[in-house]
Amino acid sequence: MGTAATATGGTDETGTPENKHRTPSPNSGYVHGYSDHEARRLTDQAETLAALLHAGTAYPAGSRVLEAGCGVGAQTVHLAASSPGAHITAIDISAASLARARARLAARPHAATVHWQQADLTDLPYPDASFDHLFVCFVLEHLPDPAQALAGLRRVLRPGGSITVIEGDHGSAFFHPDSAHARAAIGHQVRLQAAAGGNALLGREVQPLLTAAGYADVTVRPRTVYADATRPGLTDGFTHDTFIAMIASVRDDALAAGLTTETDWDRGIGDLRRTAQEGGTFHYTFFKGTAVKPVG
Ligand SMILES: C[S@@+](CC[C@H](N)C(=O)[O-])C[C@H]1O[C@@H](n2cnc3c(N)ncnc32)[C@H](O)[C@@H]1O
Numbered sequence: 001m002g003t004a005a006t007a008t009g010g011t012d013e014t015g016t017p018e019n020k021h022r023t024p025s026p027n028s029g030y031v032h033g034y035s036d037h038e039a040r041r042l043t044d045q046a047e048t049l050a051a052l053l054h055a056g057t058a059y060p061a062g063s064r065v066l067e068a069g070c071g072v073g074a075q076t077v078h079l080a081a082s083s084p085g086a087h088i089t090a091i092d093i094s095a096a097s098l099a100r101a102r103a104r105l106a107a108r109p110h111a112a113t114v115h116w117q118q119a120d121l122t123d124l125p126y127p128d129a130s131f132d133h134l135f136v137c138f139v140l141e142h143l144p145d146p147a148q149a150l151a152g153l154r155r156v157l158r159p160g161g162s163i164t165v166i167e168g169d170h171g172s173a174f175f176h177p178d179s180a181h182a183r184a185a186i187g188h189q190v191r192l193q194a195a196a197g198g199n200a201l202l203g204r205e206v207q208p209l210l211t212a213a214g215y216a217d218v219t220v221r222p223r224t225v226y227a228d229a230t231r232p233g234l235t236d237g238f239t240h241d242t243f244i245a246m247i248a249s250v251r252d253d254a255l256a257a258g259l260t261t262e263t264d265w266d267r268g269i270g271d272l273r274r275t276a277q278e279g280g281t282f283h284y285t286f287f288k289g290t291a292v293k294p295v296g
Pocket residue numbers: 030032042046068069070071072073074075091092093094097119120121122136137138139142143
């Protein structure tokens with residue numbers, strides 16, 4: 001179903017005249033930026049963690065699903081694969097990311113229909129109750145007011161419909177060999193994300209945020225990644241290519257902000273890399289929340 005349409009990536013409203021939202025300039029208000037490197041990191045992250053994060057998420061044929069903050073489509077490919085027959089609307093504020101997402105989906109045959117739209121999830125251009133399900137992954141952590149965003153998302157969800165939220169929490173990162181320099185480098189990333197209006201420690205807040213935004217039946221479960229030398233797919237795909245790559249990417253910003261010195265920074269990243277080598281271990285926890293919009 002919908003294969004022909006989706007083989008070309010579905011419909012695309014990026015850059016249409018009705019679109020009043022602009023793509024932010026690189027790194028403005030979004031700590032990870034929109035570089036090729038970041039697009040690759042998001043893809044590595046999604047591919048490595050797909051089984052862990054998407055387990056239990058599948059939408060019935062014909063259901064209307066909104067993926068808010070789809071980025072380069074790294075999660076969209078998994079949504080489309082596990083929900084053949086669903087009608088997915090994938091939105092992002094970045095037109096460049098949407099273009100990458102569209103190309104990615106076009107290259108991966110699937111049986112869901114995907115409709116792309118450039119939109120601000122804090123100002124959604126949809127009538128009330130337009131969707132049966134919402135999926136929001138690694139997005140709330142970048143918003144200055146995630147509670148307000150969740151309330152706005154609730155408006156476009158039909159009563160009885162579901163929301164799924166997935167967020168990380170850098171406070172859950174611990175590793176061997178331990179290193180004060182490595183912990184400091186992670187702390188600098190947390191500080192920079194906060195300065196950009198986000199919160200890299202948001203995972204622990206998913207349950208209270210969903211509850212305060214008026215959702216019911218809120219359930220949050222930890223999804224833990226543990227990597228050591230016996231699990232090379234995780235040490236490479238998660239510890240090295242996802243987590244350390246994300247911390248390493250803020251080097252220039254951390255130095256420019258005067259948070260660290262080149263020597264200390266390089267020592268911290270070097271120590272983090274040791275955790276992905278023989279004898280090293282790394283732990284991180286994601287938080288996956290599901291909830292429904294109350295009926296009546
Ligand atoms: C870390 S990326 C996650 C992308 C994707 N969900 C994933 O897991 O790979 C965060 C995305 O949120 C988008 N974003 C940030 N603020 C937004 C907003 N107000 N409206 C829509 N998208 C937004 C960014 O452009 C970026 O693509």
